Amino acid sequence: HQHHAQGGRCGICGDAWDKYPRPHEAGGKYATGTIVRRYREGQVIPARVDVTSNHRGHFEFRICPNNNPEVEASQTCLNQYPLYLADGSGFHYQVARHSG
Secondary structure (H helix, E strand, C coil), rough: HHHHHHHHECCCCCCCCCCCCCCCCCCCCCCCCCCCCCCCCCCCCCCCCCCCCCCEEEEEECCCCCCCCCCCCHHHHCCEEECCCCCCCCCCEEEECCCC
């Protein structure tokens, strides 16, 4: 669906492009402004991604300083703050060939 009907697009937080409000964006059910954890610059943040169908792509994690859950983060802002991998290999996490 994402590639055929939506031209490969997804929401800024990974939600389906054609859903609105998107659950993880401003106005969505998970955008409550609740701070569940704080991290310091340089601290390692554990992340988990469940791949159910491997299309041999990659993941990128980015963060944008935004303290208002009513205001959407922009791609321009997110592009300024990529989260780098702890091993120093950049910020693209390549999906393993045999996962999913």
